Amino acid sequence: MDIPLGGWRMRAAGGFTGRANSTLTLGNPGMPIADALVRTVEFAHAHGIGPCAHVVVGSPAEAGIEAAGWHVDETHPGGAESLVMTGPLSPGEFPGAVVNATPSSEWWELTAGSTTPSDAQRHVLSSYPCVGYGVVSYDEAVVGAVRGAVIGDLLHVSRLAVRPSHRRLGLAGGLLRVLYAWAVARGAQRQALQVATGNTAAIELYKRLGCAEHHRYRYWVPAA
Structure with a gap:
């Protein structure tokens, strides 16, 4: 399930993987961020998953999500922060x-x-x-x-x-x-991948294959 919310995308897939079960917060949601996060929570509850926002570090949405009382999910199974790497083949x-x-x-x-x-x-x-x-x-x-x-x-x-x-x-x-x-x-002609910042062995492998960091992202969740 992948539903647009303005420039955001609300995603649900039975709880398997963070990316497939979080709202990607790129672009403008077409409404105040606080209202968009309410929609994110409603969507997550309707699909039986925990509310979660996939947020690029330093993106325009990040400050608004933090101001709404959400916080970085330090307990996320894949690690609190991941980096996206790109490179040649x-x-x-x-x-x-x-x-x-x-x-x-x-x-x-x-x-x-x-x-x-x-x-x-x-x-x-x-x-x-x-x-x-x-x-x-x-x-x-x-x-x-x-x-x-x-x-x-x-x-x-x-x-x-x-x-x-x-x-x-x-x-x-x-x-x-x-x-x-x-x-x-x-x-x-090129590749992209995601890897947890703590997975240093994988990061070094991809660097040897010509990849470099493109950006980082974190998963944010609402306060209890």
Whole structure:
């Protein structure tokens, strides 16, 4: 569910992921911010999720949201603050890495925590028409996964995961390069991704692949 509120967008998807279950506060909501936040709360309650605003750090909306009594959600599962990184694509090959047109049970287990995903997980991760489901195998076992969605000339990278037992082997970088090759074949020329500011290992990986910080965002919630 994605409903416009002026330039804002109120989103709900069964509670799976912060982005899909928050109001994106870009642009002008077409009404005073305090009134727009009331609409945000009403929308969230109507769809069985907690009220939450996705706010770009330093954006025009941020001060108004704070003045309305909302605060940064320090308990958000993904971390209080995330950064958006953008960069070029450097395609390549890597042994054991492949991008599939449909997600396997191993892909679901690594990216969503279960081989039998919920309807909300399926909707958020597999409803877009141009999505690739990357996996990398080591010793004949799937140990890494990633999701890529091509929109226009932009590859959106998400859900990158490598089993703890197989980290620091170069698998994540190799898998990403194979995903880049898949995306370039579908018209992508650059990439974008979100990563929690506390995930320093992932940030350093993306920097090595040519990405740089574009902006930061935080999730804000109303006072109890």
